[in-house]
Amino acid sequence: MPDRDDRERKREEGSAPDNVEPLRPPRPCPICGKPSVRRYHPFCSKHCADLDLHRWLSGSYAIPVVEEDGSVPDGGDGGDE
Numbered sequence: 843m844p845d846r847d848d849r850e851r852k853r854e855e856g857s858a859p860d861n862v863e864p865l866r867p868p869r870p871c872p873i874c875g876k877p878s879v880r881r882y883h884p885f886c887s888k889h890c891a892d893l894d895l896h897r898w899l900s901g902s903y904a905i906p907v908v909e910e911d912g913s914v915p916d917g918g919d920g921g922d923e
Contacts, residue, residue, distance in 0.1 A: 869884060870886075871884065871885050871886035871887075871890050872884060872885070872890075872894070873885060873886075873890040873893055873894055874886060874890055
């Protein structure tokens with residue numbers, strides 16, 4: 843049976859106790875490709891999690907937007923017929 847230090851170390855590392863089965867299959871870290879860690883899921887470390895946060899906050903992850911030029915849509919000539 844693992845002693846208290848082993849359990850605390852596993853908790854700090856983010857790994858599950860031996861008798862807990864994960865609900866989802868493990869996936870690689872989206873930043874570096876290493877195996878993800880439960881504590882920082884879906885990332886492998888605090889570094890990768892912080893890097894992803896920085897990318898969101900700096901605008902690197904932006905959803906492209908199509909700007910409209912303000913012209914009249916097709917079929918509309920602006921007349922009152």
